[in-house]
Amino acid sequence: xxxxxxxxxxxxxxxxxxxxxxxxxxxxxxxxxxxxxxxxxxxxxxxxxxxxxxxxxxxxxxxxxxxxxxxxxxxxxxxxxxxxxxxxxxxxxxxxxxxxxxxxxxxxxxxxxxxxxxxxxxxxxxxxxxxxxxxxxxxxxxxxxxxxxxxxxxxxxxxxxxxxxxxxxxxxxxxxxxxxxxxxxxxxxxxxxxxxxxxxxxxxxxxxxxxxxxxxxxxxxxxxxxxxxxxxxxxxxxxxxxxxxxxxxxxxxxxxxxxxxxxxxxxxxx
Numbered sequence: 001x002x003x004x005x006x007x008x009x010x011x012x013x014x015x016x017x018x019x020x021x022x023x024x025x026x027x028x029x030x031x032x033x034x035x036x037x038x039x040x041x042x043x044x045x046x047x048x049x050x051x052x053x054x055x056x057x058x059x060x061x062x063x064x065x066x067x068x069x070x071x072x073x074x075x076x077x078x079x080x081x082x083x084x085x086x087x088x089x090x091x092x093x094x095x096x097x098x099x100x101x102x103x104x105x106x107x108x109x110x111x112x113x114x115x116x117x118x119x120x121x122x123x124x125x126x127x128x129x130x131x132x133x134x135x136x137x138x139x140x141x142x143x144x145x146x147x148x149x150x151x152x153x154x155x156x157x158x159x160x161x162x163x164x165x166x167x168x169x170x171x172x173x174x175x176x177x178x179x180x181x182x183x184x185x186x187x188x189x190x191x192x193x194x195x196x197x198x199x200x201x202x203x204x205x206x207x208x209x210x211x212x213x214x215x216x217x218x219x220x221x222x223x224x225x226x227x228x229x230x231x232x233x234x235x236x237x238x239x240x241x242x243x244x245x246x247x248x249x250x251x252x253x254x255x256x257x258x259x260x261x262x263x264x265x266x267x268x269x270x
Contacts, residue, residue: 038127041099041170045131047199047218049077051241052176053090056080056250058230059237076222080229080238081188083181088243090178093143095199095218097170100151104204109143109175112136115196115220123213131217135198143197144175147204188227195223 038044051057058078079091093109112135119132151169158164187193202215230238238250 038125038130039099041097042216043125043127043130044216045098045199045201045218046094046096047197047221048094048096049197049221049223050092050094050174051239051247052092053088053241053245054086054243055089055091055179056082056086056230056238056240057091058226058235059239060234075219076224078224078226078230078235079179080227081179081181081184081225082228083185086181088178089181090176093175093177093197093199094172095175095201096172098148098151098173098201099170100153100168101203102150102153104150105148105201106204106207107144107146107148107173108200108202109146109197110135110200111141111143111195111197112139113192113195114139121212121215123215123217125216131198131219133198133200133215133217134220135196143177146173146175148173148201184225185227188225193225195225197221197223 040046056079058080060076060078077091079089080086095107095109098105098107114136115134116136117134119134120137121133123130123132148171151171153167153169157167198220199218200215201217202212206212206214239247240250241247
């Protein structure tokens, strides 16, 4: 089903908010099939950030944070803004793991410069700790809307010496975002440096009927944009993705202040 009406999460959220006093919101939510715990891809999504091209990311000194590149950024990623040096800066968002269904699903990647202390929408999932939509609707922006076709499900699979594969596939979606460095620089000058990101998925049928309580969500991640270089005293490590996407660990900016650091670190290819 093509989305000819171009309905976005922002407009449907406004409709759902108006229905908050309705009976559907007052019922005790239940899991989809009575399972004992939440399942990735059915009850919640995972969201990860990846430095893709011409971009430097900084690793905040969070507790237990390592200094080796794993390919995936932390839930709070600092990104250097430098329009002169990085004209084509790009980062990617990886959403996983969507389990195969027999109908079209709609995937949203949304952002806001503010977040709410409580959920903007209640969902039917009743597991403790599941993500809720906490982006500020007044500033909500949709980075991308994607239609996911049903994944094929095999009728049967052969037993092997290693075991038997699950009939249902789970997919990951990578969404690349080209950063507008000039625009980000202007926003930094206005003190607007932080954006909150969430992914949301809902069936095409539920979206058409404004049943947003059926959506599933990722955790809310944070992007903090910094001007021209990583903050020296606050950065544990930094990594740079070049034009081809190769990621290297950049020299420590505060190595002179750390007696245990390498006095001549140089770039290290991961």
